[in-house]
Amino acid sequence: xxxxxxxxxxxxxxxxxRFIIIKYKDIGYSLAMSVVKDEFKAQEVLQTSFILAFTKxxxxxxxxxxxxxxxxxxxxxxxxxxxxxxxxxxTFGESPVFRTLEVDSFSSGMDADEQRFYINEAxxxxxxxxxxxxxxxxxxxxxxxxxxEITGWTFSNIKVLLYxxxxxxxxxxxxxxxxxxxxxxx
Amino acid sequence: xxxxxTKDDTFFREIMSKxxxxxxxxxxxxxxxxxxxxxxxxxxxxxxxWIFFILGSVFGIILSIFIAQLRExxxxxxxxxxxxxxxxxxxxxxxxxxxxxxKFSRRINSKEEYQ
Numbered sequence: 001x002x003x004x005x006x007x008x009x010x011x012x013x014x015x016x017x018r019f020i021i022i023k024y025k026d027i028g029y030s031l032a033m034s035v036v037k038d039e040f041k042a043q044e045v046l047q048t049s050f051i052l053a054f055t056k057x058x059x060x061x062x063x064x065x066x067x068x069x070x071x072x073x074x075x076x077x078x079x080x081x082x083x084x085x086x087x088x089x090x091t092f093g094e095s096p097v098f099r100t101l102e103v104d105s106f107s108s109g110m111d112a113d114e115q116r117f118y119i120n121e122a123x124x125x126x127x128x129x130x131x132x133x134x135x136x137x138x139x140x141x142x143x144x145x146x147x148x149e150i151t152g153w154t155f156s157n158i159k160v161l162l163y164x165x166x167x168x169x170x171x172x173x174x175x176x177x178x179x180x181x182x183x184x185x186x
Numbered sequence: 187x188x189x190x191x192t193k194d195d196t197f198f199r200e201i202m203s204k205x206x207x208x209x210x211x212x213x214x215x216x217x218x219x220x221x222x223x224x225x226x227x228x229x230x231x232x233x234x235x236w237i238f239f240i241l242g243s244v245f246g247i248i249l250s251i252f253i254a255q256l257r258e259x260x261x262x263x264x265x266x267x268x269x270x271x272x273x274x275x276x277x278x279x280x281x282x283x284x285x286x287x288x289k290f291s292r293r294i295n296s297k298e299e300y301q
Contacts, residue, residue, distance in 0.1 A: 029209040138202035
């Protein structure tokens with residue numbers, strides 16, 4: 001389906017690019033948020049990435065999936081953005097949000113929106129690469145090879161990152177947010 | 187070990203399915219499309235600017251050769267003075283325009299690179 005719209009854009013139908021934006025904006029936003037941790041910066045990154053994808057669309061040869069190519073642009077732009085601003089990424093255990101969340105009573109159970117909120121808060125507290133790898137591997141269900149293609153990281157690096165990400169995420173959810181597996185699986 | 191990995195995977199698949207975010211800006215695609223259209227328009231104008239610059243330069247060179255071959259005064263101005271006057275005007279226009287065009291092209295290309 002993407003191919004049809006890509007061809008249309010390349011043939012001069014600029015408006016066909018709107019379909020690509022609508023299709024990929026949410027996942028692109030999730031990936032950008034994993035890295036930049038701020039919704040306005042993530043929106044900026046995503047905007048820049050889509051414009052870049054449009055201008056460089058002719059260079060997309062179709063060797064990989066279009067989504068892989070686009071995610072690579074989003075991730076590169078996101079890392080470029082945090083490098084540019086030299087912003088400090090919040091590491092877990094240091095955030096004021098973290099302290100306020102600790103006192104909440106999760107044991108009483110949570111609805112889906114609450115779960116979504118705290119899972120995303122936990123992802124915000126993880127370092128950029130760890131939250132990114134969790135989203136790529138578990139949310140987007142990309143294989144290690146695809147993640148390597150998207151990020152440019154080596155297989156072993158990805159496996160180590162994934163292992164660390166799982167441990168840190170679990171620690172955040174279970175120890176710090178006091179969420180246990182049973183509650184999450186409700 | 188393998189079993190615990192599978193349990194872990196199931197657990198993470200379950201919680202990560204709840205981590206999908208929705209872009210909270212409803213006018214996002216309109217903004218992006220607007221910027222793309224602006225960029226397209228600017229790129230077209232830039233191309234046209236270069237085409238007319240080259241055409242103008244060629245015309246100016248031909249005209250300066252033609253003026254240099256004149257033998258009779260025009261409106262009482264000697265051909266040598268006319269050639270000199272035209273050469274100065276032509277050279278100054280050429281250099282200022284090429285400078286502006288190069289700067290503008292660079293700005294557009296760097297924008298395309300980072301946007």
